[in-house]
Amino acid sequence: xxxxxxxxxxxxxxxxxxxxxxxxxxxxxxxxxxxxxxxxxxxxxxxxxxxxxxxxxxxxxxxxxxxxxxxxxxxxxxxxxxxxxxxxxxxxxxxxxxxxxxxxxxxxxxxxxxxxxxxxxxxxxxxxxxxxxxxxxxxxxxxxxxxxxxxxxxxxxxxxxxxxxxxxxxxxxxxxxxxxxxxxxxxxxxxxxxxxxxx
Numbered sequence: 056x057x058x059x060x061x062x063x064x065x066x067x068x069x070x071x072x073x074x075x076x077x078x079x080x081x082x083x084x085x086x087x088x089x090x091x092x093x094x095x096x097x098x099x100x101x102x103x104x105x106x107x108x109x110x111x112x113x114x115x116x117x118x119x120x121x122x123x124x125x126x127x128x129x130x131x132x133x134x135x136x137x138x139x140x141x142x143x144x145x146x147x148x149x150x151x152x153x154x155x156x157x158x159x160x161x162x163x164x165x166x167x168x169x170x171x172x173x174x175x176x177x178x179x180x181x182x183x184x185x186x187x188x189x190x191x192x193x194x195x196x197x198x199x200x201x202x203x204x205x206x207x208x209x210x211x212x213x214x215x216x217x218x219x220x221x222x223x224x225x226x227x228x229x230x231x232x233x234x235x236x237x238x239x240x241x242x243x244x245x246x247x248x249x250x251x252x253x254x
Contacts, residue, residue, distance in 0.1 A: 103239035104219035111238040112248045114210055114220035117172075117186040122194065124179045125149040125166045130157055146171040159199035166192040170211070184218060186210045203228040 106114075129140050129149055139150040146169045155162025172187040173180045190208035204227045212218035223238045227245070235242045 103221050104215075106219055106239050106241060108243060108247050110219060111223075111236065111241070111243050113184040113218065114186055114223050114238060115225070115236055115248055116182075117184050117210075118188060118192060118206055118208055118223065120179060120183055121147070121168060121171065121173060121188060122166055122192050124173050124177070125192075126157070126164070127179070129164075142171070145169070156199070160194075160196050160202065161199040163193070163195040168192070168208070184212075185214075186212050186218065186220065 125140070125147060126149075129151065132140050138153070138155075139148060141148040147166070149164065149166045151165070152163040155164065168188045168190060170187050170189050172185060173183050188208045188210050190206065192204075192206040192208070194202065194204050196202040205225060207224045209222060210220045212220070220238055222240065223236065225236045225245075236245060236248060237243075
């Protein structure tokens with residue numbers, strides 16, 4: 056699928072999330088996963104379809120794109136004192152803390168999705184792979200220079216053979232072994248997937 060060059064606004068929001076990921080992973084060590092996490096991942100991998108690195112990257116890209124879309128909607132709302140936005144169908148909500156500062160990235164931003172995909176009539180849909188996601192995405196920074204990013208999402212696609220991801224999670228907090236993403240129970244190094252943020 057050929058994708059158009061993102062607008063400056065879209066590139067800026069993608070850069071915001073990419074910077075948060077880079078900052079969150081900067082302190083990560085290469086310690087092995089703990090036994091409980093490894094066991095859960097192995098059990099999920101037995102139940103769910105196998106995915107390739109590109110397929111994992113597509114699902115992670117859609118999660119990041121929905122985060123970007125929600126941030127953009129929040130910025131575009133431009134209403135003083137507002138701390139939450141929601142889509143018309145209620146399937147996407149985003150709230151942010153009282154100390155949130157969109158310019159610096161400081162604050163806590165919580166996105167809740169319920170079988171949500173970016174509307175086809177929105178320009179952001181040009182960059183999406185078509186996953187509908189359910190769960191939460193949380194981006195938090197105390198200074199704008201540090202960041203944590205977590206998501207825990209279920210996924211579905213109208214073409215599950217081509218897009219087989221059903222579960223994805225990430226927890227980037229600067230701690231040991233937080234530089235991995237778990238997709239359908241398989242662990243991927245974040246470095247394998249970062250090319251999706253380079254457009």
